[in-house]
Amino acid sequence: MFLGTGNFSSRLSAARNRHYDISTGQSLGPYSHAKSKYLTNMKIESVETELYHVPLARPVVDAIHGVQKDFSLIVVKITTDDGASGMGYTYSVGQVGGSSIATLIKDNLAPILIGEDPRRIEYLWDKMWWALHYVGRSGIAVFGLSAVDTALWDLKARLAGEPLWRFLGGHDNKVEAYGGGIDFDMTIPQLLEQTQGFLDAGIQAIKIKIGRDSIAQECERIAAVRQLLGPEKKLMVDVNMKWSVEQALRAVRAFEKYDIYWIEEPTIPDDIEGNRRIEMEGPIPVATGENLHSIYEFKQMIAQGGVSFPDADISNLGGITALMKVAHIAEAYNRNLTTHGIQEMHVSCLAAIPNASLLEIHAFRVDDFLLHQLEIKDGYAYASDRPGHGVEIDWEKIAKHRVSVG
Numbered sequence: 001m002f003l004g005t006g007n008f009s010s011r012l013s014a015a016r017n018r019h020y021d022i023s024t025g026q027s028l029g030p031y032s033h034a035k036s037k038y039l040t041n042m043k044i045e046s047v048e049t050e051l052y053h054v055p056l057a058r059p060v061v062d063a064i065h066g067v068q069k070d071f072s073l074i075v076v077k078i079t080t081d082d083g084a085s086g087m088g089y090t091y092s093v094g095q096v097g098g099s100s101i102a103t104l105i106k107d108n109l110a111p112i113l114i115g116e117d118p119r120r121i122e123y124l125w126d127k128m129w130w131a132l133h134y135v136g137r138s139g140i141a142v143f144g145l146s147a148v149d150t151a152l153w154d155l156k157a158r159l160a161g162e163p164l165w166r167f168l169g170g171h172d173n174k175v176e177a178y179g180g181g182i183d184f185d186m187t188i189p190q191l192l193e194q195t196q197g198f199l200d201a202g203i204q205a206i207k208i209k210i211g212r213d214s215i216a217q218e219c220e221r222i223a224a225v226r227q228l229l230g231p232e233k234k235l236m237v238d239v240n241m242k243w244s245v246e247q248a249l250r251a252v253r254a255f256e257k258y259d260i261y262w263i264e265e266p267t268i269p270d271d272i273e274g275n276r277r278i279e280m281e282g283p284i285p286v287a288t289g290e291n292l293h294s295i296y297e298f299k300q301m302i303a304q305g306g307v308s309f310p311d312a313d314i315s316n317l318g319g320i321t322a323l324m325k326v327a328h329i330a331e332a333y334n335r336n337l338t339t340h341g342i343q344e345m346h347v348s349c350l351a352a353i354p355n356a357s358l359l360e361i362h363a364f365r366v367d368d369f370l371l372h373q374l375e376i377k378d379g380y381a382y383a384s385d386r387p388g389h390g391v392e393i394d395w396e397k398i399a400k401h402r403v404s405v406g
């Protein structure tokens with residue numbers, strides 16, 4: 001959007017001389033002052049944290065989490081002494097953990113960040129990781145770190161005048177997308193209606209939730225969706241960790257005839273050997289990772305052969321810094337990376353790397369509160385070309401869901 005009609009050098013200098021206000025999405029105009037600071041000195045002046053309880057348009061159900069009606073969105077805004085800013089967020093299911101994550105950022109991470117140079121992301125990440133380590137390494141601590149890290153990358157890419165997908169590596173701005181229904185409770189006609197809705201929206205690969213004890217029932221649901229999709233389109237299934245290894249192995253043998261692209265979280269992520277057995281002894285590749293919360297957990301799962309499609313999430317893994325490291329580990333093991341949820345952010349991460357698998361278009365969506373919708377066409381999602389991750393919240397619209405943090 002910032003490329004004008006002039007020659008290359010004038011277009012480039014125009015791009016370099018702009019940055020954007022996070023709240024309004026408006027250009028703040030030339031930043032020659034900021035540009036000089038870019039080469040010398042810059043300090044984080046404020047770290048603002050806000051918590052929202054966002055209702056879902058329709059309550060959703062999976063095999064393990066039950067009915068979900070809303071989610072907690074924890075937003076972080078980082079501003080420097082010269083007015084540059086970046087925004088990141090994380091989320092939790094329902095209202096569990098939301099206020100704790102927001103409080104952790106406010107009480108424990110903001111004081112570490114104030115006065116520091118926001119462009120030294122590895123330094124800041126390391127500092128935050130070790131400050132949290134004794135109570136952390138996973139869970140709420142890493143969720144807080146994740147939101148902050150995403151805000152730092154947004155800020156840094158904005159300073160460079162670059163869209164995040166290109167700033168991180170710039171492999172290909174389009175990423176194959178799939179519709180991730182949270183549809184465990186749906187009847188088969190409802191499941192088919194949802195699938196048709198995805199197809200009508202330009203999404204050509206589909207994932208459905210499974211995890212019942214009756215494999216025959218699951219076969220009936222999968223067969224119906226496969227018939228609607230035809231033989232060529234990708235179809236995935238997601239167990240949400242519900243099954244034992246033996247149940248999963250029986251199931252994947254029964255599913256083989258439906259040409260399933262992957263089976264997601266067939267069992268608990270803590271059982272690496274179990275995941276490896278499902279991979280090796282069954283005919284369907286395993287995707288897992290939305291419940292792995294560090295680069296080390298991913299490294300174990302990948303290196304020990306427990307996963308074909310590592311499934312990363314910047315909101316619970318340690319942000320963009322950690323996701324890019326997992327992407328590179330996966331690449332070294334000849335694995336393609338997929339992502340879990342927050343598609344509006346993850347599209348830029350997958351677009352950056354050479355080993356991108358599919359982008360999940362998840363049912364937990366903040367779309368209603370965003371100024372720009374993710375562009376999806378002919379099976380592909382397109383990364384934003386706005387500076388930073390390009391995700392801008394409609395602050396006025398989301399304000400009514402704001403919850404105060406103690």
Ligand SMILES: [Mg+2]
Nearest residue numbers: 238264265290
């Ligand atoms: Mg999943």
